[in-house]
Amino acid sequence: DGGITQSPKYLFRKEGQNVTLSCEQNLNHDAMYWYRQDPGQGLRLIYYSQIVNDFQKGDIAEGYSVSREKKESFPLTVTSAQKNPTAFYLCASIRRGGLNTEAFFGQGTRLTVV
C-alpha cells in the first residue's frame, strides 16, 4: 500500500544533541513538507520541497535543516540551535501538479528533549 511513513514514532533527545526525523513516501509525490505542532495549536511550516535537490524555508526554519537527495525521502534534522524542540512533527506530501489536491500526512513523530 502506498503511503507516507515517519519514524520513529517517539524520540527522546538530550539537550545539545542533533537528531534526525525520517520521512519516506512511496506515493511518487514530488512535493514534501515538514510541520511542527505544539499542544493545542496549529501546524507551523518548517521546510518544504517541490522537487529533488531543492527546498525552501518555511515560517519557522531556524534551528532545523533538511535534505532532499531522493524523491522518496525528506529527512528533518533538529539541531542544538533549536531552543525549544519538544513538539509533534508531521511530514506531508502532494503529487506533481497537485497544488489543488489534498496533502497526505504521516503519523507523526513526537520529539521530547530530556
Added chain:
Amino acid sequence: AQTVTQSQPEMSVQEAETVTLSCTYDTSESDYYLFWYKQPPSRQMILVIRQEAYKQQNATENRFSVNFQKAAKSFSLKISDSQLGDAAMYFCAYRSGGGSTNAGKSTFGDGTTLTVKP
C-alpha cells in the same frame, strides 16, 4: 507572508444540529487554494473539503460545505447534521498556487476544537 486566522479556539454543537467554523486569511496572491482538514485524537490529518480560489461556486462534500467570500478573504466551514464522529480539531489551510513565487507553500490556522454533544 500569508496568514490564516481561526478566531474560534473551541466550538460545540448538539448532535444533528448545524455548526459553522470561521476562517479568514490574508494574502496578496491571486492564485491559491484553500482546505479544511480534520484532526481527531489519533492526530491523523484528514481532508474535509477544498476550494480553488478561481472558482466562485462554494465547494460541497456531503454534510460539509464552505462559504467562500474571496473579497472578504473568508472561508468558513459548515457542518450539517453533526455526528459524534465529527468531534475533532479542524484546521483551515492555505496553499500558494503555481503562479506564485511561493508556489506550494502551505500555511495552517491554529485550529478549532469541535465538541459534539449527544
